[in-house]
Amino acid sequence: MSVSPPVPSFPAPTGRDAALCFDAVTVSYRVRGATRDVLHALSLRIAPGEAYGLVGESGCGKSTVALAAVRYLPAGGRQTGGRIRIAGQALDTLDAAALRRLRAHTVSMVYQDAARALNPSLRIGVQLREAFAAADDAHAADTRAAAMLRRVRFDDPARVLACYPHQLSGGMQQRVVIAMALATQPALLILDEPTTGLDATVAADILDLLREIRREQAIAMLFISHDLAVIEAMCDRVGVLYAGELVEEGTVAAVLHGPRHPYTVGLLRCLPHGRRRDGQPLETIPGALPPIGTRPAACIFADRCTLARARCRSDAPPPYRVDRTGDATSHGIAADAGSAPSDAPEHTSRCHYHAEAAALPPIAASAPLAPSHPASAAPDVGRAASPALRVTDLSKTFDTRDGSFTAVERLSFDLWPGETLGLIGESGSGKSTLARLLLGLESPDAGGDIAIDGERVASRVTQRSARQIRALQVIFQNPDSALNRAWTVRRLVARAIRALEPARPWHGWRRADALARRAARQRTLTALLAAVRLPADVLDARSAALSGGLKQRVAIARAFAGEPRVVICDEPTSALDVSVQAAILNLLTALQRQRAVSLLFISHDLDVIRYLADRIAVLYRGRLIEIGPLDDVLAGPRHPYTAQLLAAHRRGGGNPGSAAGAPVLAQDSRAAAEATEAVVAAVAAVAVAPPAAPEAPAAAHRRMDGPGCAFEPSCPLSLGARCRDVAPPLADLTPGHQLACHLPVAELPGATS
Template identity: 40%
Template sequence: MADQERAQGRSARGQGRLEVQDLDVRIDTDAGSLAVVDALSLALTQGQTVALVGESGCGKSITALALMRLLPEGGRVVGGQVKLDGQDLLALPEARMRPLRGRRIGMIFQEPATSLDPVMTVGEQVVEAIERHLPLHGAAARERARQWLRRVELPEGAFERYPFTLSGGQKQRAMIAMVLATEPDYLLADEPTTALDVTVQAQIMELLRELQREQGLGLLLITHDLALVSGFAQQVALMYAGQLVELAPAEAFFHAPAHPYAQALLRALPDARRRDEPLAAIAGSVPGLSERLPGCRFKSRCPHAMPVCGEPVPLFRPGKGRQVRCVLYAPGAVPPSPGDTAAALQPSSAQRALKGVPPAAGSVPLLQVKNLSVGFPVRKGLLRRVVGHVEAVRELSFDMRPGRTLALVGESGSGKTTTGKAIVQLLRRQARVRGQALLEGVDLFALEGDALREARAQAQIVFQDPFGSLNPRLRVAELLEEGLQALLPQLGAEQRRERVQALARQVGLPADALQRWPHEFSGGQRQRIAIARALAVAPKLLVCDEPTSALDVSVQAQILNLLRELQQQLGLAYLFITHNIGVVGYLAHEVAVMQGGRIVEMGPAEQVLQEPRHEYTKSLLAAVPRLVVRQTADGPK
């Protein structure tokens, strides 16, 4: 009966509409009131998907939080309207907004680890959302929660488990189940598939398609995965430095991007066909909140910048449902000749110098993993005695050589992250680790004390969740110096400061980043801090656990170019844990495919990706979203 009433309510609302008009958001800081979102307008109808894309720090997540009226402390909406079926949400008192938040509009947050309550089981959290927003309680609410956990492909028993026992991808699916269980009319999804492998991503996106067909779900998809956008969204809204710079139908956006920023983004995508050359990364970074000057905010990075770009730039309408914030589309403007954009966006001469240089691979393995098995204890009884172990990794063996990248791919829960953590000695007190990990002939599992500390400088890790891996009580400079003080005590204070400043420049952090706190950065910027921290002690082996999963395309290109350059110069070996097959094809030399804690297929990257032999590998590659971009940029039309 309750489901029938909800269906009748949706039918009565018909084709609803969530509309944003001239939204202005500011954040009050010690430096003054700073504009985060500037005059943003877009509309979302039920049954439609609008993709909001752009670099980290452009204001995408703040836009979604503003629509939900969940801005952080100091944030406030100073102008514009957010209308839900004609009703201005910004004018409602909180008591009337609260029932709409979660029931009419749901939101999937970017970082699942900080969005789930650590002291409640996953099932309790889903039940709580259902009982708050739907007329279901007790056994009925629990049964509905279990149904949704199954729909997002979580394993049996997830209902009774706590968030810390789940992998990053499993936590993301739990949060998706919690939001979708209330069947909202509109969903604001902030990087909903970032932590998911490609097969689960395909399942989640198919589930969202199904909900759009069944109940007319309107989806605002915030993502940096342009391949996903091309196959799912009807409209693309591109943001830069708080402003909307292009709004276009998805097909038109990917076939002929208009704004120079859009063209640059598509040229920065990693691809196996470009593995012998650096990616066309966009120089510089998004201007900080205090650096946003009048006029076009992309002008300092634009290949077509001209004096008139310093004046305020409105949104122009060049036709075919497209809006572009660029003077190249002003009435009477002369667009650049074909090929100008392509030439301007080529890699720099310094980057091109690396093209064709073979990796400095040694003949002797840097790391030899032999029969690695990792078991986590199962505890029962009042005294929580260990009664057994669950094997997360089983009899793994592989070699890694200097200057080479081994990509470890597979679904969430297959044991990829556990393998990486075991190698860098982070599971000694949490799990039973058997086998050997020989780093230059020395078994890491047998080391203790000073010998172990010295070995840690040789093998570092970049974690999947940058927010959870950075100490919130330390400034960025202190975070980067922390490892140097612990693992390289022979360096003086001045040497540490110089290395920290150089690292910040290498990973593209803004000049004022070193004196700021982790919470002041976007998710992608925090990932760059984590990468800089791992590189600070000059390791020989770097375990990269989804290091680009939180990065947008342009920053991803910068990081991949950086990793590639460091590998060429220093002979670094990378154990690259990822679900991004495009990155695997571009960066990896060898690929190992994991399923159920075992390696089911391993070989040269080109062979595994183009001619997979194992059925699991074939299904994994079949789920990868594809984006074919024209290799020649014609310039704005």
């Protein structure tokens, strides 16, 4: 279990002295001629200098809170009740000029997608200088822009100022957006999912930067995220939002380690704790959010709650104040002598039966999964069976105006039938390039080879047979980009079935044959949609109208339409909230076991990798530096870069511990926590020197073509000339566990003496 930092005692602020105050705020959208509430009488306060986390499923209204706070609601949205104050100023009393001054000097916002927040046609310098000019500092804009980039840890500001956004990595773009937000020296900083999609080291750097800025400038922060670990690591207090209503609120320690609302308990239990166990899926929250504008008169969570009783469907629960022992009184009534002082942050829960929430039975009694593939699916160096996928000496070199660089260098590995291989590494390490090479979307350099079930496949997808295309499929990170928004779900999946079905010999056109094929496709469609658990009422809906979780289910259905042998999963859950993530992971696990499919699972989330993978492979700047059984890699000894990734994950928070936990995985959770503590202790020297972030694309690979170890410039355990001049081979540490490092085993991070 990760340890939360001490929580400052922030007295509950009044509306006029709060950095941000929502007082019974209702926000509505105009949908098809009807007014529908998205936020309902929402009240929350953030004290100056306080970090407040807001969590909940997608569609709960988190982003609407952020947009309402700066009066950026889209067309059709408006505040229909209550009052919002920022630093004591009521927004509804400000004219347009005063609102612009407020945005220029008092409040700033960092959006989820940094690439979309930056103008792709303007250089970074132009955009950053505009931010300072908006803050009435146009004359010193050039000097301050460079200074602010140094402030957010760029070593060469002049080079960054000359770049266009697409020339920077995701983490660098996010730091530029933060620099623009800080240009106004705001009293309140709103961050909407600022680390989604970033790798562990970059996310940890961003969080460290935000902590440092908050400490130095005493900025209040509203931190919106579906990542509960980030909230635990960054925030003092947390509010849990459900269907536009705050159902639980309190200090991070109280809410995440002692939740008193069934919805909060459900969110925490959806997290992957420790290793997957056969027959035990992740818990999920049954049902779905109520449709916008259809609020029940009583408890809004009753339809999804296993604690719900008659009272929950007749009386709306008030925000009960929970004391340290778990007892509570209605909000506003004096608490017991054991409760917290009146000026301390309260722990409140909108649940009539909050005292029972901590001992809540499983939220969803999911059916056990189908029998797993045999334990021997993990690699056995002496096995005679052919791997499902064999990659040999695969490389890819790109030519740019700044010269050529090698994105993937001589990669070799096997993926066995029914196995899940987790692939990790920083952004720019070559993970997505490897996926594109395997799919035939990029041509590898000469000398590499890809084989499926022992059969060599062509390098380009256009040259592969239909059977080879069926055998290797992909699930992309962003289903919005992978699905035609104008097509219905039925058409999207049916097209994949038709395109991937085995070719049949031509015997002339016969109506009976056409009807038989159509009936067979319909049976396949029905079975496939049932397998991915898509409700029947969405089949005729267009993908643009679906939630993120439903879109990802459609993408999974397409990938499995041709009975593949290998499925490449490229960050399929990174943008999903924890409840949807748990459902998708359960679905992938069930499909894998039912169909004996091998998964190459690419992810930045080490908790997901630890839960799902049989083996783990680590890429660094295109080179495979470690591969082995998951338990061996996590237990150590391990490569210094692997140790840095684990330490960065720890800095970013890791999965939050909870008294509500996951009972079936309690033993694994304790073991995982002990292993994590051992990692931190063993790699303390490594963790303090994260890899240097490059300032330009050419610099990102300046060591790729050198003779030595690619990690040597960032490795605190470097042996000097030997590491610089001689590339370490990928050698056996133990049977099945290989790593590329010159260090003796006893000196590797995590090694035991």
